[in-house]
Structures are given as C-alpha cells and as structure tokens.
Amino acid sequence: MxxxxxxxxxxxxxxxxxxxxxxxxxxxxxxxxxxxxxxxxxxxxxxxxxxxxxxxxxxxxxxxxxxxxxxxxxxxxxxxxxxxxxxxxxxxxxxxxxxxxxxxxxxxxxxxxxxxxxxxxxxxxxxxxxxxxxxxxxxxxxxxxxxxxxxxxxxxxxxxxxxxxxxxLPYHELRSGYAEIIKHGCLDDPDLFHDATSRSLADEAITEVLEDHLLKGIAIKASVVEQDEKETGIRKYLNLGHTLGHAIESEAGYGHVTHGEAVAIGLLFAMYVSKEKLEASMPIANLYAWLGKQGYPLNVLTHLDTSSLVDRMKKDKKSTSGKVNMVLLEELGKPVMMEVKETELTELLNRFKEEVMSC
Amino acid sequence: MxxxxxxxxxxxxxxxxxxxxxxxxxxxxxxxxxxxxxxxxxxxxxxxxxxxxxxxxxxxxxxxxxxxxxxxxxxxxxxxxxxxxxxxxxxxxxxxxxxxxxxxxxxxxxxxxxxxxxxxxxxxxxxxxxxxxxxxxxxxxxxxxxxxxxxxxxxxxxxxxxxxxxxxLPYHELRSGYAEIIKHGCLDDPDLFHDATSRSLADEAITEVLEDHLLKGIAIKASVVEQDEKETGIRKYLNLGHTLGHAIESEAGYGHVTHGEAVAIGLLFAMYVSKEKLEASMPIANLYAWLGKQGYPLNVLTHLDTSSLVDRMKKDKKSTSGKVNMVLLEELGKPVMMEVKETELTELLNRFKEEVMSC
Structure with missing residues (x-):
C-alpha cells in the first residue's frame, strides 16, 4: 500500500x-x-x-x-x-x-x-x-x-x-482517466508524462504501474491544492487542457465524448498554443501519436465549429470580460497563465485543426 | 457608529x-x-x-x-x-x-x-x-x-x-430579539443583563440604548464563536435557554410563540435548574417579573404537556443517547454544561411550572 x-x-x-x-x-x-x-x-x-x-x-x-x-x-x-x-x-x-x-x-x-x-x-x-x-x-x-x-x-x-x-473499468473509462494523469505529468512531473505515454493502456501490464501513476498524479494535485485551496491562484493551473476540453464536451454534447477524451485534445491544443506563443518545445507529435494508438477519438474536433468552440471558451468560469485565460506550458513541468484574445484564439484553433489534428 | x-x-x-x-x-x-x-x-x-x-x-x-x-x-x-x-x-x-x-x-x-x-x-x-x-x-x-x-x-x-x-419592528419582534440579548448577558456580561432587564421595551427611550445592547450582545457571541467556530466545545453555551425554548416552539406550533419568547421561558427554566442542581443564586423572580411586564406570553408553558416537552428536549440536535445536555449557570456570566436525566428533567419541569410559572 x-x-x-x-x-x-x-x-x-x-x-x-x-x-x-x-x-x-x-x-x-x-x-x-x-x-x-x-x-x-x-x-x-x-x-x-x-x-x-x-x-x-x-x-x-x-x-x-x-x-x-x-x-x-x-x-x-x-x-x-x-x-x-x-x-x-x-x-x-x-x-x-x-x-x-x-x-x-x-x-x-x-x-x-x-x-x-x-x-x-x-x-x-x-x-x-x-x-x-x-x-x-x-x-x-x-x-x-x-x-x-x-x-x-x-x-x-x-x-x-x-x-x-x-x-x-471499461477501457474507455481507463483511457478517460489517463488524460488527467498525463495532465498532472505536464504540470509538474515530466517523467510521469513520458512514462505514461510510453505504455499501452490496453495492455494488462498497465495495472502494474497504475498504483504508481495514481500516486504521482494525486501528489501533484495535492501539492497544488495545499498551496491554493480556494482557487485564487495557482490552482488554476489544474485547468490545463480544460479550456478547450470543456468546450468540446459541451459542444459535442455530454455523453458523446468523455471528459478525459475531451481534455486529451485540450492538452494537445494547450501544447500547440504554448509552442506558437511561447516558442516552447512541446512533444505534440508524440502525444498525438500515443493518443491515436490508445483510441482517443481525436477526429471529434474536426466536426465542431471553431467559432462555437471559441464562444464556449469565453463563457468558461475562469474567463473574465471576454478574454480567455489559458494555462500554457513554458516547458513540460512549467505551467503559466496567459490571456488570449478572441481573434487570436480563433486563428490558433483553426491552424491547430489543420496542422495537428488532420495528420 | x-x-x-x-x-x-x-x-x-x-x-x-x-x-x-x-x-x-x-x-x-x-x-x-x-x-x-x-x-x-x-x-x-x-x-x-x-x-x-x-x-x-x-x-x-x-x-x-x-x-x-x-x-x-x-x-x-x-x-x-x-x-x-x-x-x-x-x-x-x-x-x-x-x-x-x-x-x-x-x-x-x-x-x-x-x-x-x-x-x-x-x-x-x-x-x-x-x-x-x-x-x-x-x-x-x-x-x-x-x-x-x-x-x-x-x-x-x-x-x-x-x-x-x-x-x-413590531413590538413583539423587538421583544423576541431581546431574549437573545439577555441570554448573551447571562453568558458573559451580568451588567448587560441587569441593564436590559431594568428597561421598559415599550418605552421609546429603548432606541437610545439599543445600539449599545446590540454591540455588547454581538461582542459576546463573537468571542464565543471565535474560540469555537465549528461548535465542538464552548459554542454550545450559546444554547442557553434553547433546550426548553426549542421544545416550546415546536410543541406550541411554530408561529404561535416567537423564537425569542420561547427562549425567554427557556432562560428562566435554565436558571431554575441551575438553582436546584448547582445551588446557584439566580435572579429568577426579577427576570420573571420583567418578562411579565414586557408582555412575554409566560402562560404558554402551562398549556403544554410536560412529557411531550421532555420528549422533544431528548431529540434536540445537542442531546446524545437519551440524556439531555443543558447549559446551566454557576452564576450570572459563568455557563457550564450539565447532563440531566429524563426522570429528573421531568420532575424539575413540573416543579418549575408550579413554583415559578404559576405565580
């Protein structure tokens, strides 16, 4: 134990x-x-x-x-x-x-x-x-x-x-949960990120490392929450991948895509925006390939309208006065908050769909 | 201010x-x-x-x-x-x-x-x-x-x-509120108790001292709450007068007697039990006379059945395993918790009705 x-x-x-x-x-x-x-x-x-x-x-x-x-x-x-x-x-x-x-x-x-x-x-x-x-x-x-x-x-x-x-657990629920483990890795533990994305979730051997992955994920969540219980500061970092994730969830209709599946796409997008705006070096291609192999429904994004998604992102609880606050990464393990204007977000999302998601 | x-x-x-x-x-x-x-x-x-x-x-x-x-x-x-x-x-x-x-x-x-x-x-x-x-x-x-x-x-x-x-405020609501001011005086400020019970609530001059009485009442409540926010210890003292008070309220039917009017009778009873069990010297006769003059409906108790009231007291949130926890007073300003058994409580309540409430 x-x-x-x-x-x-x-x-x-x-x-x-x-x-x-x-x-x-x-x-x-x-x-x-x-x-x-x-x-x-x-x-x-x-x-x-x-x-x-x-x-x-x-x-x-x-x-x-x-x-x-x-x-x-x-x-x-x-x-x-x-x-x-x-x-x-x-x-x-x-x-x-x-x-x-x-x-x-x-x-x-x-x-x-x-x-x-x-x-x-x-x-x-x-x-x-x-x-x-x-x-x-x-x-x-x-x-x-x-x-x-x-x-x-x-x-x-x-x-x-x-x-x-x-x-x-049904396989798609295991997959959904792993998106948050990977998010925790992105926020504070690059090794966890690399280890998790080197495994096959469908493989039975995953149960052997699950205990370790869960513990590490919880430790990161716990450390953030301890420092900022009521979400006034760094707790917002936990929202990494959730800005677009929530928008996908509600735009696709709840039940059509799981929370974790939507967050996985959101993580990819956060990495893409980090690369574009912060010139961060991000393992986008690796994550994209791994997600694809595990069967995450990556094509869901192509069917959703960009401007509707941007509208939903603007209404997020964490957004204020029309601008969208996104959690980005300076590098794996180094989150940062950044305000992105609506027009820029639209452009970034369109390019993301084209450059990353249609491979 | x-x-x-x-x-x-x-x-x-x-x-x-x-x-x-x-x-x-x-x-x-x-x-x-x-x-x-x-x-x-x-x-x-x-x-x-x-x-x-x-x-x-x-x-x-x-x-x-x-x-x-x-x-x-x-x-x-x-x-x-x-x-x-x-x-x-x-x-x-x-x-x-x-x-x-x-x-x-x-x-x-x-x-x-x-x-x-x-x-x-x-x-x-x-x-x-x-x-x-x-x-x-x-x-x-x-x-x-x-x-x-x-x-x-x-x-x-x-x-x-x-x-x-x-x-x-209608007069009966002013009266109702004063029961809690007097309770606060009993708990921690004998001067507040004596000052409040020397006034006539119907007199317009009461508005002149109200500000002072409210501040003193709040100060006492605040000091108790600061020490015990989540009601694990001394915050229970604030329940003085409420054990019988709540029982009277629900037994008489909500709306037939106000919260404060019921608490006023409960305070008298707490004083009576304090006198009987702790040999405390209590201004029972003074408080009884003052309450009567202000028009508190003291006779409501005589119409209520003792065993029904005791049953309700046993069900109070603060009671555990059939015994009733009452706040008593060693003297004005010195509250103490005491467990009273059902049989004793019944006897005390009957004697209280007879000796105090039927004057």
Whole structure:
C-alpha cells in the first residue's frame, strides 16, 4: 500500500492506495463514528458494496444506491440523499462513505458538506478519473443552467483507493482517466508524462504501474491544492487542457465524448498554443501519436465549429470580460497563465485543426 | 457608529452598527465587486430596499424579493435564488447582500455559501433577533423533517447593522430579539443583563440604548464563536435557554410563540435548574417579573404537556443517547454544561411550572 498526507486548511487527511483496500475499510477508519452511511451508484453497488459493508463491523451501517450517471448530480437527487440521512438518524458524529467515481464523490461529498452544516466523509474512488476529483475538497451538483454551479469546499477525512476496483473499468473509462494523469505529468512531473505515454493502456501490464501513476498524479494535485485551496491562484493551473476540453464536451454534447477524451485534445491544443506563443518545445507529435494508438477519438474536433468552440471558451468560469485565460506550458513541468484574445484564439484553433489534428 | 472585528478561521470581518447605514452601504463596502445581488423579503423590501440600492453606484445591481416567513427557508426557494444568481450572471467576484431578519440571513447566506462553491456576502440585519444569527457564519435552510438541517458555515465579509431599520419592528419582534440579548448577558456580561432587564421595551427611550445592547450582545457571541467556530466545545453555551425554548416552539406550533419568547421561558427554566442542581443564586423572580411586564406570553408553558416537552428536549440536535445536555449557570456570566436525566428533567419541569410559572 502506498500512502500520502494532504494538508487542507482545517485538517490533514491521508490518501491510501493499494490492492484490496475495500476489504479492510473498517480497520482503516481512524475515528469512531456513531453511524456510517455508504452512498454509491447502481453501477458500483453490485460490484463492491457488499465487500465494503462486510469490512465494517460494530457500527450501524446504512446504504443508499442511486441511478448511475451525471444526471444524478441534480437538486432532487441531492435532496433525496439528505432525506435518507435524516431518516436513518445520521447525527453530527456520523460518517458518509462515497463509493464510486467522480459523480458519487461530488454528490455524496456535497451531502456531507451540508448535512447538519457538515459531517465527515471518506472518498473511495473506483475510477482512474476520480484520482483527480477525490482530492482537493471540491464537491458540487449541477444546475440545469450549468455544471457544478452549486457546491462547496469540503475535504474528505480520508481517501481510500482500492486499485483492484479499477480492473472492472471499461477501457474507455481507463483511457478517460489517463488524460488527467498525463495532465498532472505536464504540470509538474515530466517523467510521469513520458512514462505514461510510453505504455499501452490496453495492455494488462498497465495495472502494474497504475498504483504508481495514481500516486504521482494525486501528489501533484495535492501539492497544488495545499498551496491554493480556494482557487485564487495557482490552482488554476489544474485547468490545463480544460479550456478547450470543456468546450468540446459541451459542444459535442455530454455523453458523446468523455471528459478525459475531451481534455486529451485540450492538452494537445494547450501544447500547440504554448509552442506558437511561447516558442516552447512541446512533444505534440508524440502525444498525438500515443493518443491515436490508445483510441482517443481525436477526429471529434474536426466536426465542431471553431467559432462555437471559441464562444464556449469565453463563457468558461475562469474567463473574465471576454478574454480567455489559458494555462500554457513554458516547458513540460512549467505551467503559466496567459490571456488570449478572441481573434487570436480563433486563428490558433483553426491552424491547430489543420496542422495537428488532420495528420 | 460603533464597530468591532470578528476573527473567523479563514478571514476577519467587521460588524458596524449605527444610524442610517443603509444610505452609505456603497461607500462602506471594502472591495470591488463585479456584480451585487440584494436578497430580501416582501416585508423588508418596501421599507429599505430602495435606500440600499441608491447607496450603491457604479456596480450592476440585481434584487430578488421572496415572500417573507420561515417557510421561505425551503429547498425550492433556495433553488430559485440560485437560478436568479445564474440568470443575472453572478460570477465568483460578485457579492450578495442579505437584507432582512434571520430568515433572509440564513437563506441568502446559504446561497452565498454554495453558489460556485462560495461567494462573498454581507449581512444587513433588520431585526434585533438577527444580531445573534448575523454573526458566526451559520447558514441554513430547513428540511421538511427538521429545522436548519441543511446548511454550512460561511462567514459574511461584513455585517452592516442600521439601527434605524429596527424602529419599524413590531413590538413583539423587538421583544423576541431581546431574549437573545439577555441570554448573551447571562453568558458573559451580568451588567448587560441587569441593564436590559431594568428597561421598559415599550418605552421609546429603548432606541437610545439599543445600539449599545446590540454591540455588547454581538461582542459576546463573537468571542464565543471565535474560540469555537465549528461548535465542538464552548459554542454550545450559546444554547442557553434553547433546550426548553426549542421544545416550546415546536410543541406550541411554530408561529404561535416567537423564537425569542420561547427562549425567554427557556432562560428562566435554565436558571431554575441551575438553582436546584448547582445551588446557584439566580435572579429568577426579577427576570420573571420583567418578562411579565414586557408582555412575554409566560402562560404558554402551562398549556403544554410536560412529557411531550421532555420528549422533544431528548431529540434536540445537542442531546446524545437519551440524556439531555443543558447549559446551566454557576452564576450570572459563568455557563457550564450539565447532563440531566429524563426522570429528573421531568420532575424539575413540573416543579418549575408550579413554583415559578404559576405565580
């Protein structure tokens, strides 16, 4: 088992990564709780819920299973979960366990953040992508008018990452999660970037290095978040690849391309803009080739309209007064913020489509 | 104008109390905001909304007015306000002003706490009671199964208390608010207790000392909250008078007795239990006489069933495993927590009804 500590503003917590942790949750919880409520979704429950339940003894346990999918991050599902907390008599000394991917973590985390003004919760991520969201304390639900618009900062008391639960992941979800690992490498660990992009994700051997890659990815995320918990400064670097990524996601229609797949293309674009504007030497061709081999749907971009994408980038939460703030790279491991004007962005995106994406 | 600073865990903020502050809000805001949204209710809006709006210049201003009353602290009203924030394009650099009593502060504060993971807000209390709730960062809405069960801790960036807005308060609301001022006196300032209970609330001269009483009450609340923001220790002292108070409120039916009126009776009971269990010397007769003269509905207790009240006290958020944790007083200004068993509580409450409340 690998372990690291994260120092949030009001408490520190451990991230523990290893094989089979779901069988030992009970003995790994550091505190006594009056009550434990496991919140999970319909996809994860049949696979791992019983294992987690069996590992917990001596404490009253309740479970809530909601229908899997992004649509669960709704106000009505949030209210249902709060009702379940009350009906099961959770008090301020109770614990919520969020067992699942990013949706479960975001939703159950927001419930924990706001039930009786905040109770403890543990993140048990079951996807690669959730290595990113399980750390840092951002929890949220969606509003019909926008994703993650309702939420707060509420750090978990512990993150328990059982890498065995990743073995049941569909290949496209593994791929989606790797985009964030590669992003973390770009931000602060060129070796991680090079190592990850030298592997074949479809190869079974990937499970052997996964633990190491996840730990490194989380360590980078954690170090950024520790320095800037509330996203006023360098936390914005984590947005690398997300400016175009988010635009692709919403322009293609959610569900048509996964978050990570869109971010992968966004990373390529950030590298391209870094090369053009900062004369940075960027492994664009290597990354492009690797992404292609892993089956990332790179051609999705060619079907999307440049001006619609630019419009969406302008509306990004991180953008101010019509200009787009992009995270660029001076070199691998050295992020920098840069304001790009709309006209320039349009031109860069058109050239990127032509020069890079149509090879 | 009187002023004091409050040191919350992640930022400090000022409480400013004075006459006519609603006309100078614009010049008193310490920071530049991209957008200001004033949230208020149907009772306060016709009286003071225009004044506050006129004081703000140069920043886009939106206003939302919701129907006054405790029922506004609902999930659906919360969602409506969030929608208004989005539709009015509030971003992370926007400000919410909560203009009104405790309901407005709690609801608008929870919106500010959770919109885009938390934006700034200013409390502008317009009731005496809100001197208590506007400080300390507790924000919440109600669940059909219980009051204030959904919420978080989110301190305002400023509290602007225009005492002129208190002149339009109905007398019973002034009275209700004074119960919390007297409670604060009991906890930490015997002089405040004696001074407040030597005045006639119906007398116009009360407006002259109100500013001073509010400041002293807030100072006590603030000092407790600074030491224990998240209610793990001494913040529980603020519950003085609330154990029986909450039970009376819900047993009588919300709306039949105000929060403060119920707390006033609860204070008397806390004093009685302190006398019986701690042999404390308590000004019970004085407080009883003063409350009677001010028209507090003291006879409400005689109509309520003792065992139902004890049942409700057992279910209080602060109670654990069937015993009731009460805040008692060793003497005026010296609170102490004490566990009281159900049988003893029943006996004490019966004797209190007979010996004190039926004079």
């Amino acid at each position: 690998k372990e690291l500590s994260i120092h949030a503003s009001n408490h520190s917590y451990k991230v523990q990564i290893g094989k089979g942790l779901r069988h030992t949750v009970g003995s790994m919880i550091a505190k006594d709780y009056s009550h434990v409520m496991i919140i999970t979704d319909s996809q994860v429950a049949p696979l791992y819920l019983e294992d987690v339940k069996h590992s917990l003894t001596g404490t009253p346990i309740d479970t809530v299973i909601f229908p899997a999918g992004e649509q669960a991050k709704s106000m009505s599902q949030y209210e249902e979960l709060l009702t379940a907390c009350i009906e099961n008599s959770l008090d301020r000394k109770s614990l919520i366990i969020a067992l699942g991917g990013g949706v479960v973590g975001d939703l159950a985390g927001f419930v924990a953040a706001t039930y009786m003004r905040g109770i403890d919760y543990i993140q048990m991520p079951t996807t690669v992508l959730a290595h990113d969201s399980s750390v840092g304390g951002k929890v949220a639900i969606n509003h019909p008018l926008g994703k993650n618009l309702i939420g707060s900062f509420h750090s978990p008391v512990q993150v328990l990452y059982d890498v065995e639960t990743l073995q049941t | 009187k002023e004091l600073s409050i040191h919350a865990s992640n930022h400090s903020y000022k409480v400013q109390i004075g006459k006519g502050l609603r006309h100078t809000v614009g010049s008193m805001i310490a920071k530049d905001y991209s957008h200001v949204m004033i949230i208020t209710d149907s009772q306060v809006a016709p009286l003071y909304l225009e004044d506050v709006k006129h004081s703000l210049t140069g920043t886009p201003i939106d206003t939302v007015i919701f129907p006054a009353g405790e029922q506004a602290k609902s999930m659906s009203q919360y969602e409506e306000l969030l929608t208004a924030c989005i539709e009015n394009s509030l971003d992370r650099k926007s400000l919410i002003i909560a203009l009104g009593g405790g309901v407005v502060g709690d609801l608008a504060g929870f919106v500010a706490a959770t919109y885009m993971r938390g934006i700034d807000y200013i409390q502008m209390p317009t009731t005496v009671l809100a001197h208590d709730s506007s400080v300390g960062g507790k924000v919440a809405i109600n669940h059909p199964l219980g009051k204030n069960l959904i919420g978080s801790f989110h301190s305002p960036v400023q509290v602007l208390y225009d005492v002129e807005t208190l002149q339009t």
